[in-house]
Amino acid sequence: MSSDLNATVTMRYEINHGLLVLQVTPDEEVPPFQAGQYTTLGLLGAAPRWHAADPEPTPPPADKLIRRAYSITSSSLQGKYLEFFVALVRSGALTPRLFALNQGDRIHVGRRIVGMFTLDDVPPGKDIVFVATGTGLAPYLSMLRSRYAFDAGHRTVVVHGSRVAYDLGYRTELEGMAARYRNFHYLPIIDHPERDPGWTGEVGYVNRLFEDGTVARRLEHPLSPERSVVFLCGNPLMIEGMLDLLARLGFRKHTRQAPGEIFVEEYWK
Numbered sequence: 274m275s276s277d278l279n280a281t282v283t284m285r286y287e288i289n290h291g292l293l294v295l296q297v298t299p300d301e302e303v304p305p306f307q308a309g310q311y312t313t314l315g316l317l318g319a320a321p322r323w324h325a326a327d328p329e330p331t332p333p334p335a336d337k338l339i340r341r342a343y344s345i346t347s348s349s350l351q352g353k354y355l356e357f358f359v360a361l362v363r364s365g366a367l368t369p370r371l372f373a374l375n376q377g378d379r380i381h382v383g384r385r386i387v388g389m390f391t392l393d394d395v396p397p398g399k400d401i402v403f404v405a406t407g408t409g410l411a412p413y414l415s416m417l418r419s420r421y422a423f424d425a426g427h428r429t430v431v432v433h434g435s436r437v438a439y440d441l442g443y444r445t446e447l448e449g450m451a452a453r454y455r456n457f458h459y460l461p462i463i464d465h466p467e468r469d470p471g472w473t474g475e476v477g478y479v480n481r482l483f484e485d486g487t488v489a490r491r492l493e494h495p496l497s498p499e500r501s502v503v504f505l506c507g508n509p510l511m512i513e514g515m516l517d518l519l520a521r522l523g524f525r526k527h528t529r530q531a532p533g534e535i536f537v538e539e540y541w542k
Protein backbone atom coordinates (compact mmCIF):
# COMPACT_ATOMS: atom_id res chain seq x y z
CA MET A 274 0.00 0.00 0.00
CA SER A 275 1.20 3.52 -0.65
CA SER A 276 1.01 4.19 3.13
CA ASP A 277 4.00 1.81 3.43
CA LEU A 278 6.07 4.41 1.57
CA ASN A 279 7.35 6.49 4.46
CA ALA A 280 10.45 8.15 2.99
CA THR A 281 11.67 10.12 -0.03
CA VAL A 282 14.70 9.56 -2.26
CA THR A 283 16.69 12.75 -1.78
CA MET A 284 19.75 11.78 -3.80
CA ARG A 285 20.76 8.96 -6.16
CA TYR A 286 23.81 8.39 -8.27
CA GLU A 287 25.24 5.41 -10.07
CA ILE A 288 28.89 4.73 -9.36
CA ASN A 289 28.90 2.46 -12.39
CA HIS A 290 26.32 0.31 -14.20
CA GLY A 291 24.98 -1.88 -11.43
CA LEU A 292 26.20 0.11 -8.39
CA LEU A 293 23.91 2.69 -6.85
CA VAL A 294 24.27 5.16 -3.99
CA LEU A 295 20.85 6.01 -2.62
CA GLN A 296 20.11 8.69 -0.05
CA VAL A 297 16.72 8.37 1.62
CA THR A 298 15.03 10.87 3.96
CA PRO A 299 12.37 9.32 6.24
CA ASP A 300 9.19 11.36 6.94
CA GLU A 301 9.95 10.91 10.64
CA GLU A 302 13.29 11.38 12.37
CA VAL A 303 15.95 8.76 11.73
CA PRO A 304 16.00 6.48 14.80
CA PRO A 305 19.31 6.36 16.70
CA PHE A 306 21.60 3.63 15.40
CA GLN A 307 25.13 2.34 15.66
CA ALA A 308 27.51 2.52 12.74
CA GLY A 309 27.59 -0.87 10.99
CA GLN A 310 23.90 -1.65 11.47
CA TYR A 311 21.25 -2.19 8.78
CA THR A 312 17.60 -1.54 8.10
CA THR A 313 15.18 -2.49 5.32
CA LEU A 314 14.29 -0.72 2.09
CA GLY A 315 11.10 -1.58 0.25
CA LEU A 316 9.03 -0.81 -2.83
CA LEU A 317 5.64 -1.99 -4.03
CA GLY A 318 5.27 -4.68 -6.68
CA ALA A 319 3.75 -1.98 -8.90
CA ALA A 320 7.02 0.00 -8.92
CA PRO A 321 8.74 -0.05 -12.35
CA ARG A 322 11.87 -2.12 -12.90
CA TRP A 323 15.10 -0.71 -14.30
CA HIS A 324 14.96 -0.89 -18.11
CA ALA A 325 17.89 -3.28 -18.55
CA ALA A 326 17.00 -5.72 -15.71
CA ASP A 327 15.74 -9.23 -16.45
CA PRO A 328 11.98 -9.45 -16.92
CA GLU A 329 10.08 -11.08 -14.05
CA PRO A 330 8.57 -14.46 -14.98
CA THR A 331 5.80 -13.93 -12.41
CA PRO A 332 5.43 -10.29 -11.35
CA PRO A 333 4.46 -9.81 -7.67
CA PRO A 334 1.04 -8.38 -6.77
CA ALA A 335 0.99 -4.61 -7.34
CA ASP A 336 0.28 -3.84 -3.66
CA LYS A 337 2.90 -6.24 -2.21
CA LEU A 338 5.73 -4.50 -0.35
CA ILE A 339 9.05 -6.07 -1.41
CA ARG A 340 11.58 -5.53 1.37
CA ARG A 341 15.29 -6.37 1.75
CA ALA A 342 18.02 -5.58 4.29
CA TYR A 343 20.65 -2.90 3.53
CA SER A 344 23.62 -1.73 5.60
CA ILE A 345 23.71 1.99 6.24
CA THR A 346 26.71 3.90 4.85
CA SER A 347 25.93 7.29 6.38
CA SER A 348 27.23 8.55 9.69
CA SER A 349 25.25 7.64 12.80
CA LEU A 350 25.88 11.18 14.05
CA GLN A 351 23.42 12.93 11.74
CA GLY A 352 19.69 12.20 11.99
CA LYS A 353 18.43 13.67 8.70
CA TYR A 354 18.91 10.98 6.06
CA LEU A 355 20.19 7.44 5.52
CA GLU A 356 22.57 6.49 2.72
CA PHE A 357 22.90 3.05 1.10
CA PHE A 358 25.27 1.38 -1.40
CA VAL A 359 23.33 -1.11 -3.52
CA ALA A 360 24.44 -3.69 -6.12
CA LEU A 361 22.03 -4.59 -8.91
CA VAL A 362 20.88 -8.22 -9.03
CA ARG A 363 19.38 -8.24 -12.56
CA SER A 364 17.00 -11.09 -11.80
CA GLY A 365 16.22 -9.81 -8.31
CA ALA A 366 12.87 -8.65 -6.98
CA LEU A 367 13.87 -5.38 -5.31
CA THR A 368 17.16 -4.05 -6.72
CA PRO A 369 15.85 -3.54 -10.32
CA ARG A 370 13.09 -1.43 -8.76
CA LEU A 371 15.58 0.53 -6.60
CA PHE A 372 17.65 1.31 -9.71
CA ALA A 373 14.57 2.75 -11.46
CA LEU A 374 14.03 5.30 -8.67
CA ASN A 375 14.46 9.01 -9.30
CA GLN A 376 15.09 11.83 -6.88
CA GLY A 377 11.77 12.74 -5.20
CA ASP A 378 10.27 9.22 -5.50
CA ARG A 379 8.72 7.57 -2.46
CA ILE A 380 10.22 4.46 -0.80
CA HIS A 381 9.74 2.34 2.31
CA VAL A 382 12.46 2.43 4.97
CA GLY A 383 12.33 0.17 8.03
CA ARG A 384 11.42 1.78 11.34
CA ARG A 385 14.00 -0.35 13.15
CA ILE A 386 17.75 -0.26 12.60
CA VAL A 387 19.43 -3.41 13.87
CA GLY A 388 22.52 -5.64 13.69
CA MET A 389 25.54 -6.80 15.66
CA PHE A 390 28.18 -5.91 13.04
CA THR A 391 29.47 -2.89 14.95
CA LEU A 392 32.64 -1.78 16.70
CA ASP A 393 31.03 -2.43 20.10
CA ASP A 394 32.91 -5.63 20.90
CA VAL A 395 36.31 -4.56 19.59
CA PRO A 396 38.75 -4.36 22.52
CA PRO A 397 40.46 -0.96 22.78
CA GLY A 398 43.90 -0.68 21.23
CA LYS A 399 43.44 -3.54 18.73
CA ASP A 400 44.31 -2.93 15.08
CA ILE A 401 41.28 -3.28 12.81
CA VAL A 402 41.29 -4.80 9.32
CA PHE A 403 38.08 -4.17 7.36
CA VAL A 404 37.74 -6.54 4.40
CA ALA A 405 35.03 -6.05 1.76
CA THR A 406 34.10 -6.99 -1.74
CA GLY A 407 31.63 -4.79 -3.65
CA THR A 408 28.91 -3.24 -1.52
CA GLY A 409 30.29 -5.08 1.52
CA LEU A 410 32.11 -1.77 2.08
CA ALA A 411 28.84 -0.17 3.26
CA PRO A 412 28.98 -0.82 7.03
CA TYR A 413 32.64 0.26 7.22
CA LEU A 414 31.81 3.61 5.62
CA SER A 415 29.32 4.32 8.38
CA MET A 416 31.88 3.32 11.01
CA LEU A 417 34.59 5.51 9.45
CA ARG A 418 32.23 8.46 9.00
CA SER A 419 30.88 8.27 12.56
CA ARG A 420 33.72 10.05 14.31
CA TYR A 421 35.82 6.91 14.16
CA ALA A 422 39.00 7.20 16.23
CA PHE A 423 41.66 6.91 13.51
CA ASP A 424 44.55 7.63 15.83
CA ALA A 425 43.45 6.01 19.08
CA GLY A 426 46.57 3.92 19.44
CA HIS A 427 45.72 1.43 16.72
CA ARG A 428 46.09 1.02 12.97
CA THR A 429 43.22 0.56 10.55
CA VAL A 430 43.37 -1.09 7.14
CA VAL A 431 40.51 -1.18 4.62
CA VAL A 432 40.90 -3.89 1.97
CA HIS A 433 38.33 -3.45 -0.83
CA GLY A 434 38.07 -5.89 -3.72
CA SER A 435 36.10 -5.39 -6.93
CA ARG A 436 36.18 -6.57 -10.54
CA VAL A 437 37.47 -3.30 -12.04
CA ALA A 438 38.63 0.04 -10.66
CA TYR A 439 35.48 1.92 -11.63
CA ASP A 440 33.52 -0.44 -9.33
CA LEU A 441 35.58 0.74 -6.34
CA GLY A 442 32.87 2.88 -4.78
CA TYR A 443 33.86 5.67 -2.38
CA ARG A 444 37.51 5.38 -3.51
CA THR A 445 38.14 9.14 -3.43
CA GLU A 446 36.75 9.45 0.09
CA LEU A 447 38.88 6.53 1.36
CA GLU A 448 42.01 7.84 -0.38
CA GLY A 449 41.34 11.18 1.33
CA MET A 450 41.20 9.49 4.74
CA ALA A 451 44.43 7.63 3.99
CA ALA A 452 46.14 10.89 3.05
CA ARG A 453 44.89 12.60 6.21
CA TYR A 454 45.47 9.94 8.88
CA ARG A 455 48.83 8.22 9.15
CA ASN A 456 47.34 5.19 10.98
CA PHE A 457 44.78 4.55 8.24
CA HIS A 458 45.51 2.52 5.11
CA TYR A 459 43.32 1.85 2.09
CA LEU A 460 44.15 -1.15 -0.11
CA PRO A 461 41.94 -1.46 -3.20
CA ILE A 462 42.42 -4.54 -5.39
CA ILE A 463 40.77 -5.62 -8.65
CA ASP A 464 40.46 -9.11 -10.16
CA HIS A 465 39.74 -8.23 -13.84
CA PRO A 466 42.74 -6.06 -14.85
CA GLU A 467 42.30 -7.04 -18.54
CA ARG A 468 39.13 -4.90 -18.55
CA ASP A 469 40.98 -1.99 -16.94
CA PRO A 470 44.23 -1.29 -18.84
CA GLY A 471 44.82 1.98 -16.95
CA TRP A 472 44.93 0.28 -13.52
CA THR A 473 48.39 0.22 -11.91
CA GLY A 474 47.35 -0.93 -8.41
CA GLU A 475 46.96 -4.34 -6.76
CA VAL A 476 45.57 -7.24 -8.80
CA GLY A 477 43.93 -10.46 -7.57
CA TYR A 478 41.50 -11.44 -4.84
CA VAL A 479 41.58 -9.79 -1.41
CA ASN A 480 43.19 -12.83 0.26
CA ARG A 481 46.33 -12.25 -1.86
CA LEU A 482 47.07 -9.11 0.17
CA PHE A 483 47.14 -11.23 3.34
CA GLU A 484 49.15 -14.08 1.83
CA ASP A 485 51.89 -11.87 0.37
CA GLY A 486 52.32 -9.76 3.54
CA THR A 487 50.89 -6.48 2.15
CA VAL A 488 48.41 -6.14 5.04
CA ALA A 489 51.07 -7.05 7.61
CA ARG A 490 53.38 -4.35 6.20
CA ARG A 491 50.64 -1.73 6.68
CA LEU A 492 50.04 -2.98 10.24
CA GLU A 493 53.82 -2.95 10.80
CA HIS A 494 53.62 -6.40 12.41
CA PRO A 495 52.48 -9.90 11.39
CA LEU A 496 48.70 -10.34 11.43
CA SER A 497 47.81 -12.09 14.70
CA PRO A 498 44.68 -12.49 16.86
CA GLU A 499 46.58 -11.00 19.81
CA ARG A 500 46.96 -7.62 18.09
CA SER A 501 44.19 -7.40 15.48
CA VAL A 502 40.53 -8.00 14.71
CA VAL A 503 39.24 -8.60 11.19
CA PHE A 504 35.82 -7.63 9.80
CA LEU A 505 34.49 -9.50 6.74
CA CYS A 506 31.57 -8.43 4.56
CA GLY A 507 30.68 -9.19 0.96
CA ASN A 508 30.84 -12.12 -1.44
CA PRO A 509 30.26 -15.45 0.40
CA LEU A 510 33.24 -17.05 -1.39
CA MET A 511 35.52 -14.27 -0.17
CA ILE A 512 34.21 -14.75 3.38
CA GLU A 513 34.74 -18.52 3.21
CA GLY A 514 38.29 -18.10 1.88
CA MET A 515 39.18 -15.47 4.46
CA LEU A 516 37.75 -17.57 7.33
CA ASP A 517 40.04 -20.46 6.29
CA LEU A 518 43.06 -18.18 5.97
CA LEU A 519 42.41 -16.49 9.33
CA ALA A 520 41.72 -19.80 11.12
CA ARG A 521 45.20 -20.92 10.09
CA LEU A 522 46.58 -17.85 11.90
CA GLY A 523 44.61 -18.67 15.06
CA PHE A 524 41.70 -16.23 14.61
CA ARG A 525 38.24 -17.30 15.85
CA LYS A 526 34.81 -16.08 14.78
CA HIS A 527 33.31 -13.65 17.30
CA THR A 528 29.98 -14.22 19.02
CA ARG A 529 28.65 -12.53 22.15
CA GLN A 530 28.87 -15.91 23.95
CA ALA A 531 32.36 -16.77 22.70
CA PRO A 532 34.43 -13.67 21.96
CA GLY A 533 36.77 -13.96 18.98
CA GLU A 534 38.65 -11.75 16.54
CA ILE A 535 36.63 -12.22 13.31
CA PHE A 536 33.39 -10.28 12.78
CA VAL A 537 31.23 -11.40 9.85
CA GLU A 538 28.23 -9.88 8.04
CA GLU A 539 26.70 -12.12 5.35
CA TYR A 540 24.56 -10.41 2.69
CA TRP A 541 23.63 -13.68 1.01
CA LYS A 542 24.75 -17.33 1.05
Ligand SMILES: Cc1cc2nc3c(=O)[nH]c(=O)nc-3n(C[C@H](O)[C@H](O)[C@H](O)COP(=O)(O)OP(=O)(O)OC[C@H]3O[C@@H](n4cnc5c(N)ncnc54)[C@H](O)[C@@H]3O)c2cc1C
Pocket residue numbers: 311341342343344345357358359360361362364365366367368369407408409411538539540541542
Ligand atom coordinates in the same frame (compact mmCIF):
# COMPACT_ATOMS: atom_id res chain seq x y z
C1 LIG B 1 22.27 -7.74 6.91
C2 LIG B 1 22.26 -7.52 5.41
C3 LIG B 1 22.76 -6.35 4.90
C4 LIG B 1 22.77 -6.15 3.51
N1 LIG B 1 23.29 -4.99 3.01
C5 LIG B 1 23.38 -4.82 1.67
C6 LIG B 1 24.00 -3.64 1.13
O1 LIG B 1 24.43 -2.73 1.86
N2 LIG B 1 24.07 -3.52 -0.23
C7 LIG B 1 23.59 -4.51 -1.07
O2 LIG B 1 23.69 -4.34 -2.30
N3 LIG B 1 23.01 -5.63 -0.59
C8 LIG B 1 22.87 -5.80 0.75
N4 LIG B 1 22.26 -6.92 1.25
C9 LIG B 1 21.60 -7.86 0.28
C10 LIG B 1 20.15 -7.41 0.06
O3 LIG B 1 19.39 -7.61 1.24
C11 LIG B 1 19.44 -8.19 -1.07
O4 LIG B 1 19.59 -9.56 -0.85
C12 LIG B 1 20.02 -7.86 -2.45
O5 LIG B 1 19.97 -6.45 -2.70
C13 LIG B 1 19.22 -8.59 -3.56
O6 LIG B 1 17.87 -8.21 -3.48
P1 LIG B 1 16.88 -8.52 -4.70
O7 LIG B 1 15.48 -8.45 -4.17
O8 LIG B 1 17.18 -7.67 -5.88
O9 LIG B 1 17.23 -10.02 -5.08
P2 LIG B 1 16.41 -11.33 -4.68
O10 LIG B 1 15.22 -11.47 -5.54
O11 LIG B 1 16.17 -11.32 -3.22
O12 LIG B 1 17.49 -12.42 -5.08
C14 LIG B 1 18.43 -12.75 -4.07
C15 LIG B 1 19.58 -13.54 -4.67
O13 LIG B 1 20.47 -12.65 -5.33
C16 LIG B 1 21.82 -12.94 -4.99
N5 LIG B 1 22.40 -11.73 -4.37
C17 LIG B 1 22.00 -11.02 -3.30
N6 LIG B 1 22.79 -9.94 -3.09
C18 LIG B 1 23.70 -9.96 -4.07
C19 LIG B 1 24.78 -9.12 -4.41
N7 LIG B 1 25.10 -8.01 -3.70
N8 LIG B 1 25.51 -9.45 -5.49
C20 LIG B 1 25.22 -10.57 -6.22
N9 LIG B 1 24.21 -11.42 -5.95
C21 LIG B 1 23.46 -11.10 -4.88
C22 LIG B 1 21.79 -14.12 -4.07
O14 LIG B 1 22.00 -15.29 -4.84
C23 LIG B 1 20.41 -14.14 -3.53
O15 LIG B 1 19.97 -15.41 -3.19
C24 LIG B 1 22.25 -7.14 2.64
C25 LIG B 1 21.73 -8.34 3.18
C26 LIG B 1 21.74 -8.53 4.54
C27 LIG B 1 21.20 -9.83 5.09
